[in-house]
Amino acid sequence: MARAGALWSDSLAEQASEAGISGIQDYLDTAEERLAxxxxxxxxxxxxxxxxRVVKSIANRVADTVAGRAFGNALDVIEARGIIDRSTRIHLGAPNVSAYGWLSVHGSHEDEESEAVVLRRAAEGRYGVAMTRGAIRLILDAFAEFQRGTESPSER
Structure with missing residues (x-):
């Protein structure tokens, strides 16, 4: 349930739903189950x-031409619309060194043969899931601010 006066919801699934995005909770629940x-x-x-799913869905909401494109293209769209800034775009999607790059190296894509790096420590799995939750929270919060036309806390 959203806090009174807050720009965001406490639940990622609720916040994603408010943004018109479905299905992320299923992925996150499965991630937690697999981790356990x-x-x-x-x-x-x-x-x-x-x-x-979150990044591509938001990009599709703000620009009709993104459907089916790569994650990086979707990030470019949401950066161009001012939803995220350049440094956030780099943090989330720069090849090989970003959050998405780390996740891609350690968790293969369904449609590709994987040469994924094997995670030998549970700590790495926990980190990856926690990092993803944080990244999703960041993107959903930024999108909520964008939709409401509000300034970011750093601009106050």
Whole structure:
């Protein structure tokens, strides 16, 4: 339930729903289940899918031409619309060194043969899922501010 006067909801699933995005909770729940069972690779794969769904869905909401395009293209769209800034775009999607890059290396894409790095430590799996939740929160909060036409806290 959203806090009174808050720009965001406490629940990622609720906040995503308010933004018109469905399905992320299923990915996040599966990520948590896989993590609990020790299947770090699948946990990270599902975390990456949740992040990808959020970014592509928001890009599709603000520009009709994004559907089916790469994650990086979707990030470019939401940066161009002013939803995220350049440094956030780099943090989320720069090749090989970003949040998405880390998730892609450690959790394969469904449509590709994987050469994924095996996560040997549960700590790495927990980090990947937590990082994804944080990234999704950041993007959803930024989109909520964008939709409401509000300034970011740093601009106050």
């Amino acid at each position: 069972s020790g299947d770090n690779h699948e946990a990270i794969h599902n975390a990456r899918m949740a992040l990808e």
